[in-house]
Amino acid sequence: MQGRGGHGSRPETTIDPIVIASSIVGRLQTIVSREIAPKETAVVTVGRLNAGTKNNIIPDSAELGLTIRSYSEDVRERMLAAIERIVSAEAAASGAPDPVIVRAESFPVTVNGxxxxxxxxxxxxxxxxxxxxxxxxxxxxxxxxxxxxxxxxxxxxxxxxxxxxxxxxxxxxxxxxxxxxxxxxxxxxxxxxxxxxxxxxxxxxxxxxxxxxxx
Missing domain, CATH: 1.10.150 (DNA polymerase; domain 1)
Incomplete structure:
Protein backbone atom coordinates (compact mmCIF):
# COMPACT_ATOMS: atom_id res chain seq x y z
CA MET A 1 0.00 0.00 0.00
CA GLN A 2 1.34 3.41 -0.97
CA GLY A 3 0.75 6.33 1.37
CA ARG A 4 2.34 9.62 2.28
CA GLY A 5 4.52 9.59 5.33
CA GLY A 6 4.97 12.23 7.95
CA HIS A 7 5.07 13.00 11.64
CA GLY A 8 2.72 11.04 13.89
CA SER A 9 1.59 14.26 15.55
CA ARG A 10 0.30 15.66 12.25
CA PRO A 11 -1.66 12.83 10.59
CA GLU A 12 -3.68 15.35 8.58
CA THR A 13 -0.62 15.96 6.41
CA THR A 14 -0.25 12.27 5.60
CA ILE A 15 -2.01 9.35 3.97
CA ASP A 16 -1.55 6.63 6.55
CA PRO A 17 -0.87 3.26 4.88
CA ILE A 18 -1.15 1.43 8.21
CA VAL A 19 -4.77 2.51 8.60
CA ILE A 20 -5.46 1.46 5.00
CA ALA A 21 -3.77 -1.91 5.54
CA SER A 22 -5.73 -2.49 8.75
CA SER A 23 -9.01 -1.85 6.94
CA ILE A 24 -7.97 -4.26 4.20
CA VAL A 25 -7.20 -7.07 6.66
CA GLY A 26 -10.70 -6.90 8.09
CA ARG A 27 -12.40 -6.50 4.74
CA LEU A 28 -10.58 -9.46 3.19
CA GLN A 29 -12.33 -11.77 5.64
CA THR A 30 -15.63 -11.02 3.91
CA ILE A 31 -14.46 -12.73 0.73
CA VAL A 32 -14.94 -16.17 2.25
CA SER A 33 -17.88 -15.27 4.48
CA ARG A 34 -19.86 -13.26 1.90
CA GLU A 35 -18.64 -14.05 -1.61
CA ILE A 36 -17.92 -17.79 -1.56
CA ALA A 37 -20.78 -20.26 -1.14
CA PRO A 38 -20.70 -22.42 2.03
CA LYS A 39 -20.54 -25.58 -0.11
CA GLU A 40 -17.25 -24.38 -1.63
CA THR A 41 -13.92 -24.27 0.15
CA ALA A 42 -11.80 -21.14 0.39
CA VAL A 43 -9.18 -19.70 2.73
CA VAL A 44 -7.77 -16.18 2.80
CA THR A 45 -4.99 -15.56 5.31
CA VAL A 46 -2.90 -12.43 5.89
CA GLY A 47 0.35 -13.84 7.22
CA ARG A 48 2.43 -10.70 7.09
CA LEU A 49 1.91 -6.96 7.63
CA ASN A 50 5.07 -4.87 7.61
CA ALA A 51 5.09 -1.10 8.09
CA GLY A 52 6.91 1.64 9.89
CA THR A 53 10.20 2.10 11.71
CA LYS A 54 9.34 4.31 14.70
CA ASN A 55 6.38 5.03 16.96
CA ASN A 56 6.03 8.70 16.04
CA ILE A 57 6.48 8.38 12.28
CA ILE A 58 3.73 7.55 9.80
CA PRO A 59 5.42 5.52 7.06
CA ASP A 60 5.19 5.95 3.30
CA SER A 61 4.06 2.39 2.69
CA ALA A 62 2.76 -0.82 4.22
CA GLU A 63 3.20 -4.33 2.87
CA LEU A 64 0.77 -7.21 3.29
CA GLY A 65 1.56 -10.83 2.50
CA LEU A 66 -1.39 -13.12 1.74
CA THR A 67 -2.00 -16.77 1.04
CA ILE A 68 -5.18 -18.20 -0.44
CA ARG A 69 -6.40 -21.78 -0.84
CA SER A 70 -9.18 -23.33 -2.89
CA TYR A 71 -10.12 -26.62 -4.52
CA SER A 72 -11.22 -25.18 -7.86
CA GLU A 73 -9.77 -22.75 -10.38
CA ASP A 74 -13.08 -20.85 -10.55
CA VAL A 75 -13.07 -20.13 -6.81
CA ARG A 76 -9.39 -19.19 -6.95
CA GLU A 77 -9.94 -16.64 -9.71
CA ARG A 78 -12.91 -15.12 -7.89
CA MET A 79 -10.83 -14.80 -4.73
CA LEU A 80 -7.95 -13.13 -6.56
CA ALA A 81 -10.31 -10.70 -8.29
CA ALA A 82 -11.96 -9.87 -4.96
CA ILE A 83 -8.60 -9.25 -3.29
CA GLU A 84 -7.51 -6.85 -6.00
CA ARG A 85 -10.89 -5.09 -5.93
CA ILE A 86 -10.83 -4.63 -2.14
CA VAL A 87 -7.21 -3.49 -1.97
CA SER A 88 -7.69 -0.98 -4.79
CA ALA A 89 -10.97 0.30 -3.35
CA GLU A 90 -9.51 0.85 0.13
CA ALA A 91 -6.62 2.79 -1.39
CA ALA A 92 -9.02 4.93 -3.42
CA ALA A 93 -11.25 5.53 -0.37
CA SER A 94 -8.23 6.98 1.47
CA GLY A 95 -7.04 9.08 -1.44
CA ALA A 96 -3.88 6.99 -1.65
CA PRO A 97 -1.89 6.16 -4.79
CA ASP A 98 -2.68 2.91 -6.56
CA PRO A 99 -1.38 -0.11 -4.65
CA VAL A 100 1.31 -2.39 -6.04
CA ILE A 101 -0.04 -5.95 -6.27
CA VAL A 102 2.35 -8.81 -6.98
CA ARG A 103 1.33 -12.44 -7.43
CA ALA A 104 4.10 -14.66 -6.12
CA GLU A 105 4.26 -18.47 -6.07
CA SER A 106 1.20 -20.36 -7.24
CA PHE A 107 0.51 -24.10 -7.41
CA PRO A 108 -2.43 -26.06 -8.80
CA VAL A 109 -4.59 -28.28 -6.62
CA THR A 110 -2.71 -31.40 -5.49
CA VAL A 111 -4.67 -34.49 -6.54
CA ASN A 112 -3.56 -38.04 -5.70
CA GLY A 113 -4.07 -40.77 -8.25
Whole structure:
Protein backbone atom coordinates (compact mmCIF):
# COMPACT_ATOMS: atom_id res chain seq x y z
CA MET A 1 0.00 0.00 0.00
CA GLN A 2 1.34 3.41 -0.97
CA GLY A 3 0.75 6.33 1.37
CA ARG A 4 2.34 9.62 2.28
CA GLY A 5 4.52 9.59 5.33
CA GLY A 6 4.97 12.23 7.95
CA HIS A 7 5.07 13.00 11.64
CA GLY A 8 2.72 11.04 13.89
CA SER A 9 1.59 14.26 15.55
CA ARG A 10 0.30 15.66 12.25
CA PRO A 11 -1.66 12.83 10.59
CA GLU A 12 -3.68 15.35 8.58
CA THR A 13 -0.62 15.96 6.41
CA THR A 14 -0.25 12.27 5.60
CA ILE A 15 -2.01 9.35 3.97
CA ASP A 16 -1.55 6.63 6.55
CA PRO A 17 -0.87 3.26 4.88
CA ILE A 18 -1.15 1.43 8.21
CA VAL A 19 -4.77 2.51 8.60
CA ILE A 20 -5.46 1.46 5.00
CA ALA A 21 -3.77 -1.91 5.54
CA SER A 22 -5.73 -2.49 8.75
CA SER A 23 -9.01 -1.85 6.94
CA ILE A 24 -7.97 -4.26 4.20
CA VAL A 25 -7.20 -7.07 6.66
CA GLY A 26 -10.70 -6.90 8.09
CA ARG A 27 -12.40 -6.50 4.74
CA LEU A 28 -10.58 -9.46 3.19
CA GLN A 29 -12.33 -11.77 5.64
CA THR A 30 -15.63 -11.02 3.91
CA ILE A 31 -14.46 -12.73 0.73
CA VAL A 32 -14.94 -16.17 2.25
CA SER A 33 -17.88 -15.27 4.48
CA ARG A 34 -19.86 -13.26 1.90
CA GLU A 35 -18.64 -14.05 -1.61
CA ILE A 36 -17.92 -17.79 -1.56
CA ALA A 37 -20.78 -20.26 -1.14
CA PRO A 38 -20.70 -22.42 2.03
CA LYS A 39 -20.54 -25.58 -0.11
CA GLU A 40 -17.25 -24.38 -1.63
CA THR A 41 -13.92 -24.27 0.15
CA ALA A 42 -11.80 -21.14 0.39
CA VAL A 43 -9.18 -19.70 2.73
CA VAL A 44 -7.77 -16.18 2.80
CA THR A 45 -4.99 -15.56 5.31
CA VAL A 46 -2.90 -12.43 5.89
CA GLY A 47 0.35 -13.84 7.22
CA ARG A 48 2.43 -10.70 7.09
CA LEU A 49 1.91 -6.96 7.63
CA ASN A 50 5.07 -4.87 7.61
CA ALA A 51 5.09 -1.10 8.09
CA GLY A 52 6.91 1.64 9.89
CA THR A 53 10.20 2.10 11.71
CA LYS A 54 9.34 4.31 14.70
CA ASN A 55 6.38 5.03 16.96
CA ASN A 56 6.03 8.70 16.04
CA ILE A 57 6.48 8.38 12.28
CA ILE A 58 3.73 7.55 9.80
CA PRO A 59 5.42 5.52 7.06
CA ASP A 60 5.19 5.95 3.30
CA SER A 61 4.06 2.39 2.69
CA ALA A 62 2.76 -0.82 4.22
CA GLU A 63 3.20 -4.33 2.87
CA LEU A 64 0.77 -7.21 3.29
CA GLY A 65 1.56 -10.83 2.50
CA LEU A 66 -1.39 -13.12 1.74
CA THR A 67 -2.00 -16.77 1.04
CA ILE A 68 -5.18 -18.20 -0.44
CA ARG A 69 -6.40 -21.78 -0.84
CA SER A 70 -9.18 -23.33 -2.89
CA TYR A 71 -10.12 -26.62 -4.52
CA SER A 72 -11.22 -25.18 -7.86
CA GLU A 73 -9.77 -22.75 -10.38
CA ASP A 74 -13.08 -20.85 -10.55
CA VAL A 75 -13.07 -20.13 -6.81
CA ARG A 76 -9.39 -19.19 -6.95
CA GLU A 77 -9.94 -16.64 -9.71
CA ARG A 78 -12.91 -15.12 -7.89
CA MET A 79 -10.83 -14.80 -4.73
CA LEU A 80 -7.95 -13.13 -6.56
CA ALA A 81 -10.31 -10.70 -8.29
CA ALA A 82 -11.96 -9.87 -4.96
CA ILE A 83 -8.60 -9.25 -3.29
CA GLU A 84 -7.51 -6.85 -6.00
CA ARG A 85 -10.89 -5.09 -5.93
CA ILE A 86 -10.83 -4.63 -2.14
CA VAL A 87 -7.21 -3.49 -1.97
CA SER A 88 -7.69 -0.98 -4.79
CA ALA A 89 -10.97 0.30 -3.35
CA GLU A 90 -9.51 0.85 0.13
CA ALA A 91 -6.62 2.79 -1.39
CA ALA A 92 -9.02 4.93 -3.42
CA ALA A 93 -11.25 5.53 -0.37
CA SER A 94 -8.23 6.98 1.47
CA GLY A 95 -7.04 9.08 -1.44
CA ALA A 96 -3.88 6.99 -1.65
CA PRO A 97 -1.89 6.16 -4.79
CA ASP A 98 -2.68 2.91 -6.56
CA PRO A 99 -1.38 -0.11 -4.65
CA VAL A 100 1.31 -2.39 -6.04
CA ILE A 101 -0.04 -5.95 -6.27
CA VAL A 102 2.35 -8.81 -6.98
CA ARG A 103 1.33 -12.44 -7.43
CA ALA A 104 4.10 -14.66 -6.12
CA GLU A 105 4.26 -18.47 -6.07
CA SER A 106 1.20 -20.36 -7.24
CA PHE A 107 0.51 -24.10 -7.41
CA PRO A 108 -2.43 -26.06 -8.80
CA VAL A 109 -4.59 -28.28 -6.62
CA THR A 110 -2.71 -31.40 -5.49
CA VAL A 111 -4.67 -34.49 -6.54
CA ASN A 112 -3.56 -38.04 -5.70
CA GLY A 113 -4.07 -40.77 -8.25
CA UNK A 114 -6.77 -43.15 -6.98
CA UNK A 115 -5.21 -46.45 -8.03
CA UNK A 116 -1.68 -45.41 -7.13
CA UNK A 117 -2.79 -44.19 -3.70
CA UNK A 118 -4.66 -47.40 -2.91
CA UNK A 119 -1.68 -49.51 -3.96
CA UNK A 120 0.68 -47.50 -1.74
CA UNK A 121 -1.73 -47.56 1.22
CA UNK A 122 -1.98 -51.35 1.01
CA UNK A 123 1.81 -51.54 1.25
CA UNK A 124 1.82 -49.13 4.20
CA UNK A 125 -0.91 -51.03 6.05
CA UNK A 126 0.95 -54.28 5.56
CA UNK A 127 4.06 -52.74 7.12
CA UNK A 128 2.62 -50.44 9.78
CA UNK A 129 -0.80 -51.88 10.59
CA UNK A 130 -4.31 -50.98 9.48
CA UNK A 131 -4.99 -48.62 12.38
CA UNK A 132 -2.07 -46.32 11.60
CA UNK A 133 -2.75 -45.63 7.92
CA UNK A 134 -5.86 -43.71 6.92
CA UNK A 135 -7.19 -41.14 4.46
CA UNK A 136 -7.49 -37.74 6.19
CA UNK A 137 -9.74 -36.41 3.44
CA UNK A 138 -9.25 -33.06 1.75
CA UNK A 139 -6.80 -30.67 3.38
CA UNK A 140 -6.02 -27.08 2.47
CA UNK A 141 -2.23 -27.28 2.50
CA UNK A 142 -0.48 -26.59 -0.79
CA UNK A 143 2.40 -28.35 -2.52
CA UNK A 144 4.33 -28.02 -5.76
CA UNK A 145 4.91 -31.76 -6.11
CA UNK A 146 1.88 -31.96 -8.41
CA UNK A 147 3.83 -29.98 -10.99
CA UNK A 148 6.57 -32.65 -10.94
CA UNK A 149 4.07 -35.49 -11.32
CA UNK A 150 2.40 -33.77 -14.26
CA UNK A 151 5.71 -32.98 -15.96
CA UNK A 152 6.88 -36.58 -15.51
CA UNK A 153 3.48 -38.07 -16.50
CA UNK A 154 3.66 -40.07 -13.26
CA UNK A 155 0.90 -40.93 -10.78
CA UNK A 156 0.99 -38.80 -7.64
CA UNK A 157 0.80 -40.22 -4.12
CA UNK A 158 1.22 -37.53 -1.50
CA UNK A 159 0.97 -38.61 2.13
CA UNK A 160 1.15 -36.82 5.48
CA UNK A 161 3.36 -38.19 8.23
CA UNK A 162 2.11 -37.88 11.80
CA UNK A 163 4.63 -36.77 14.42
CA UNK A 164 2.68 -36.49 17.68
CA UNK A 165 3.14 -38.99 20.49
CA UNK A 166 0.25 -41.49 20.22
CA UNK A 167 -0.85 -40.97 23.84
CA UNK A 168 -0.94 -37.20 23.39
CA UNK A 169 -2.90 -37.49 20.17
CA UNK A 170 -5.40 -39.96 21.63
CA UNK A 171 -6.02 -37.73 24.64
CA UNK A 172 -6.63 -34.72 22.41
CA UNK A 173 -8.89 -36.75 20.12
CA UNK A 174 -10.99 -37.98 23.04
CA UNK A 175 -11.29 -34.41 24.33
CA UNK A 176 -12.16 -33.08 20.89
CA UNK A 177 -9.27 -30.63 21.15
CA UNK A 178 -6.83 -31.71 18.43
CA UNK A 179 -6.83 -28.32 16.70
CA UNK A 180 -6.21 -26.56 20.03
CA UNK A 181 -3.81 -28.91 21.79
CA UNK A 182 -1.75 -30.36 18.93
CA UNK A 183 0.45 -27.60 17.44
CA UNK A 184 0.46 -27.64 13.65
CA UNK A 185 3.48 -27.16 11.46
CA UNK A 186 4.65 -23.52 11.31
CA UNK A 187 3.47 -23.06 14.89
CA UNK A 188 6.18 -21.87 17.29
CA UNK A 189 5.21 -24.85 19.48
CA UNK A 190 5.44 -27.47 16.72
CA UNK A 191 7.72 -30.16 18.13
CA UNK A 192 7.19 -33.61 16.62
CA UNK A 193 8.56 -36.66 18.40
CA UNK A 194 11.95 -37.25 16.78
CA UNK A 195 11.54 -40.99 17.15
CA UNK A 196 9.82 -42.96 15.83
CA UNK A 197 8.78 -40.15 13.46
CA UNK A 198 12.13 -39.98 11.67
CA UNK A 199 12.51 -43.74 11.28
CA UNK A 200 8.87 -44.16 10.20
CA UNK A 201 9.25 -41.40 7.63
CA UNK A 202 12.31 -43.03 6.10
CA UNK A 203 10.64 -46.44 6.22
CA UNK A 204 7.57 -45.08 4.41
CA UNK A 205 9.73 -43.77 1.58
CA UNK A 206 11.57 -47.08 1.30
CA UNK A 207 8.34 -49.13 1.39
CA UNK A 208 6.70 -47.01 -1.29
CA UNK A 209 9.81 -47.20 -3.45
CA UNK A 210 10.08 -50.98 -3.14
CA UNK A 211 6.37 -51.38 -3.87
CA UNK A 212 6.62 -49.44 -7.10
CA UNK A 213 9.96 -50.93 -8.13
CA UNK A 214 8.84 -54.39 -6.98
CA UNK A 215 12.20 -54.99 -5.32
Missing amino acids: DNATERTMVAFRSAFGDDTVFDPGQVSGSEDVGLLATAASAPLVYWILGGTHPATYRAAAEAGSIDRDIPSNHSAYFAPEVQPTLNRGVAALVIATREWLRV
